[in-house]
Amino acid sequence: MLGDRRELAAIFAGGFAGAVARLALAELLPADAGQWPWSTFVANIAGAFALAYFTTRLQERLPLSTYRRPLLGTGFCGALTTFSTMQVELLRMLDGGHVPLALGYAAGSVGVGFLAVSVATNVLRRGRVTA
Amino acid sequence: MNALVLVGVGLLGGLGAVARFLVDGAVARRVGRDFPYGTLVVNLLGSVILGLLVGAALSEDAYRVAGTGLIGAFTTFSTWVLESHRLGEDGQLRLGFFNFAVSLVLGVTAAWAGRRLGASL
Numbered sequence: 001m002l003g004d005r006r007e008l009a010a011i012f013a014g015g016f017a018g019a020v021a022r023l024a025l026a027e028l029l030p031a032d033a034g035q036w037p038w039s040t041f042v043a044n045i046a047g048a049f050a051l052a053y054f055t056t057r058l059q060e061r062l063p064l065s066t067y068r069r070p071l072l073g074t075g076f077c078g079a080l081t082t083f084s085t086m087q088v089e090l091l092r093m094l095d096g097g098h099v100p101l102a103l104g105y106a107a108g109s110v111g112v113g114f115l116a117v118s119v120a121t122n123v124l125r126r127g128r129v130t131a
Numbered sequence: 132m133n134a135l136v137l138v139g140v141g142l143l144g145g146l147g148a149v150a151r152f153l154v155d156g157a158v159a160r161r162v163g164r165d166f167p168y169g170t171l172v173v174n175l176l177g178s179v180i181l182g183l184l185v186g187a188a189l190s191e192d193a194y195r196v197a198g199t200g201l202i203g204a205f206t207t208f209s210t211w212v213l214e215s216h217r218l219g220e221d222g223q224l225r226l227g228f229f230n231f232a233v234s235l236v237l238g239v240t241a242a243w244a245g246r247r248l249g250a251s252l
Contacts, residue, residue, distance in 0.1 A: 008149050008152070011145075011148050011149050011152050012145035012146070012148065012149050013145065014145075014148060015144045015145040015146070015147060015148025015149065015204050016141040016142065016144055016145040017141070018144060018148070018204060019140050019141055019143070019144020019145070019147070019148075019199065019200045019203060019204040020137060020140055020141045020144065022199065022203060022204075023137070023140045023195060023199050023200070026199060027132070043208075044208040044209070047208065047209040048208060048209040048212045048213065050209070051209035051210065051213050052209075052213055052216070055213060070152070074148065074151075074152050074210075075145075075148050077207075077209045077210075078148050078151060078204070078207040078209060078210055079144050079145075079147065079148045079203070079204035079207075080209070081207050081208035081209040081210075082202075082203040082204075082206055082207070082208055083174040083177065083178065083206035083207055083208050083211055083234070083238060084174065084177040084178045084180070084181035084202050084203065084205070084206040084238075084242070085181065085198075085199070085202075085203055085206075086208065086238075087178040087181070087182075087235075087238040087239050087241065087242040088178075088181055088182060088185055088242050088246075090235075090238075090239050090242075091182070091239050091242045091243055091246070094239070106235055109208070110212070110231050110235075113208065113209075113212040114212055114215065114216055116212075117212055117213055117216040118216065121216070
């Protein structure tokens with residue numbers, strides 16, 4: 001139970017930092033419904049890249065670290081990135097009749113996010129082979 | 132926006148992340164991890180609630196704390212994409228794309244339904 005509580009505390013701490021970082025991005029780069037939402041996009045892509053990096057590294061290369069994954073992965077990357085804000089942004093684009101922008105934003109987020117995860121995962125695995 | 136809002140976003144962001152971990156685990160214990168149902172449930176639930184907050188027309192600071200902090204941290208893009216990528220690595224690329232498509236269609240629908248509900252409150 002103590003281990004569980006420590007794991008939850010690590011997730012909380014990571015979540016605190018991730019949420020504050022995304023708020024800072026949202027304040028720095030505000031966007032209207034007719035514009036590409038750069039703050040959400042940057043947070044989501046950077047967070048997906050970092051999560052893939054941490055997950056691959058901690059699961060496949062450093063299996064002994066107990067609290068890094070909840071702190072950095074579940075907590076920080078999970079909270080820095082957001083699905084719900086993206087859905088509300090898509091809804092507002094559709095409200096405003098910005099259909100091509102909505103389709104581009106959805107496809108761009110998923111496509112670039114997937115690419116970021118691939119790159120982070122494969123760079124680390126290649127490193128392991130040559131190490 | 133003042134320092135109190137910033138601390139509020141952090142505190143509720145931490146709670147949102149913990150809630151995501153607990154809900155994801157509870158869903159996975161019931162239906163297994165063959166498909167990332169836990170993240171799907173978290174993301175759709177969060178989209179309804181964020182829609183509700185938008186519909187309820189909160190003040191800017193209340194939206195920062197409850198929307199960006201709590202629900203922004205509760206829902207996740209990174210895990211969603213990572214899980215779809217891992218499905219692809221396991222030879223289930225179609226299921227990974229299905230996860231993208233179904234989440235987006237249901238996510239926008241959930242936000243829309245939440246916003247209608249919030250506006251009628």
